Structures are given as structure tokens and as C-alpha cells.
Amino acid sequence: MGVLNTLRRRRSAAVVGSTALVAGSLVALAVATAPTATAATPCGAASPTLTKLTLTPGSVNVKSKTKTIKVSGTTSGTKLTNVSITAMAVGSTKKTVYGSFKVGSGGHSFSGNLTIPKFTSKGTWRIDYLYLSTDVGGQYYDYAQLSGMANVKSSFSVVSNPDGKNPTISAISLSKTSVNTKNKVAKVTFTATAKDTGGAGLAGAYVSLQAGKKSLYGYATLKKGKLKGTVTVPKWIGNATYKVNSLTVYDKVSNSTTYRSGTGSALKELPKEFVKSLKKDGVTLSRGASSKKLPQKFKKSLKVISKKDTTKPKIGATSVTPGTAAVGAVAPVKLNASVKASDSQSGISYVAVELRNQDPAGWGNEYGYLSPRPVAPGRAPSSSAATRNPGPTTSS
DSSP, X not given: OEEEEOOOOSSOEEEEEEEEEEETTEEEEEEEEEEEEEEEOOOOOOOOEEEEEEEESSEEEOSSSOEEEEEEEEEESSOOSEEEEEEXXXXXXXXXXXXXXXXXXXXXXEEEEEXXXXXXXXXXXXXXXXXEEETTEEEXXXXXXXXXXXXXXXXXXXXXXXXXXXXXXXXXXXXXSXXXXXXXXXXXXXXXXXXOOSSSOEEEEEEEEEETTEEEEEEEEEETXXXXXXXXXXXXXXXXXXXXXXXXXXXXXXXXXXXXXXXXXXXXXXXXHHHHHHHHTTOOOOTTOEEEEOOGGGOOEEXXXXXXXXXXXXXXXXXXXXXXXXXXXSSOOEEEEEEEEEOSSSOOOEEEEEEEEOOTTSOXXXXXEEXXXXXXXXXXXXXXXXXXXXXXXOOO
């Protein structure tokens, strides 16, 4: 059983479900004419509005150690669920820091810290991006908007001895040259020998191995002077030989070097999941990142012996309850979705459910993701449990 939030709608709208199942690399999509759910409501509450933003202190000196800027703010309109802010150094370095802030008990205030690391860029920094999240959408502000608002402080200054040098890798190794995942997942240790001469120090590295259109990824952190991490090789991916096609090393102030076999932007070759994981840790790779051709000595190979999933998962009975929902002016309505699904080989990874608005004058669709209850391959779970709910795509 999974939970979906509904959109706020201007009028009644019939909603039809579509369900996508993912098992390994195969996707089965079923579009149902039933069940349907009806949502009836007037226009919902107003989007959140930023009314005040303070940054304390207005200047920090990070020559000797990392410092923090306390951020606090207030809003009006719809209650907040989360606030995210990105601050950027003004100038060519494009150094950035990121913060996610705690919302007050009343839902109309937030506070937290932006961490300004030692060796980062000096000079003026500004709030480049601020997003107010709610259960039914959100509101985005950029620096141009923030700088013109009353009671909003959108910049601060940093005194620093900046590190402008990109770290480099001199050697890499994989703990295994071949793995067999016919019966269980395999793990391979990825080790990189790297150096950073700018002062900030090494933070981590990322490796990508590719075989045709399939890729394996590994993330390394600093351990006893070397960067070490794990490349996880799943079951059911078929027989193939993977080769290292991209390496990235980054330091504590986001300077980075990418070694790659292809051409184009170094940052574009990084998977979105990797960039997001760094951002959660307050790290955004510099847009001025160095890019180098992948040396032959880095092109390590990993032979994978594995079964191949050749069957698509199947969708059985589906249901959405309640069948009719009156969307309120403040809180969203939650719909429960249940899907019976089965896969005879690798098993069900997740179920994606979309409730599609059938009213041409409506406001969009609803999405939710369900994860299956653990069952053996070849058997169908009776229902699924929601693991995350991205919320509505639009609101009125």
C-alpha cells in the first residue's frame, strides 16, 4: 500500500491511474481505465512568501578555520515543510555551499547554518538560490529577486586564503579483476592515490566503469592517506567486461579534476545521483573544474559473470482509495494505492504510480513511488509500501 498526495484543483477532475514496474533494467507499463479517483476543490492556499531573511554575521574570516553563517527567515502563506539555500561566491571561481534548514513548529519560520570552509573563495558571496517547500508545491527565489526585497539580507563577505588548485590522481586500482554475481551481489574495492597541493585537502573521488550502455559506479573517501570506496556489482546484469571510463577527484572546497575517455563538459559526465549526494554534504563541484584525458594506466577492467534478466515484470490487480476526495484549502488529500506485481527473475525494484488528470482544465498529474514487500523472485507481493512522496507538480 502506498500513499499519494493529490493536487489542489479548481474543479472536479477524474483521475486515471498508470503504473510502471521496474525489475532490473526492464520496465513494464500498464495504463488502466480503472480505478479512477475524483478530486473536487476550489483553488488552494497561496504559495509561501518570504517576508524576512537574516544572515549573521555579515562577514566571516576563514583563514584559520571553517566558520558558519546563521540563516533565519520568516514566511507567510502555506506552511513550510523544508527550506533549501545555495550561496555562491561572486566572481569567476563559482564556489558554492548548500544548506537545508529546519522549519519552526508553526510552519512559517526557518533557521540553520551555512558552512563556509577554510580555503574557499574570498570576497562577496550571495544567496543564489532559495526554495521554500510545502506539501503542495513551493516557491523559488533567485538572487535578482532577493536583492530587491525589503527585510531580506542576501549577501555576506568572506576573508580567506583561497585554494585555487585542482587535486590530481596518480594511480588507481580495483581489488578484483573478475566477479560472479549469479548467486549474490559482489563488492569491489576502488582505491585512488591522489594529491592536493592547494591546502584544502582531499575529500573524495568517484569512478565510473562502463560496458556498452551499462555503468557501474563507486565513491571513495579519504582513509589513511588514500581514497578508498566500493563498487557494487548487482545480480542479473548479464555477462560483460566493464572498463573504467571516468574518474573524478575533488577537495574540501570543491576544486576537482575529471579524467575521462569522452569529450565535452567534465561535470556533465557525473551522474545526477553523485552530484546530489555531494550537495547534501554541502559540496558543489566548481564549474571551473579541470578536465583531462583518461590515461591508459587508469583504464582498469572488471569482468562480470552474471545471469541476465530477460522477462518483464507483470502487473496484477490495482486499487486507489478513496474513490472521491475533496481537496482542502490547506492540507493535501492522501490517496492509498495498492498494486499486485510479480517478476520471475530479478524481482520487483519499485512501482511508480501516476494519477493522471482527465479534466482538460485541470492542474496536472500526481506521482508516487512504492517499494515492494520482500518476496522471493517469481512471487507477487500482496501490496507495496510508500517510500517517498515527491508531492504535486503544480498547484493553484
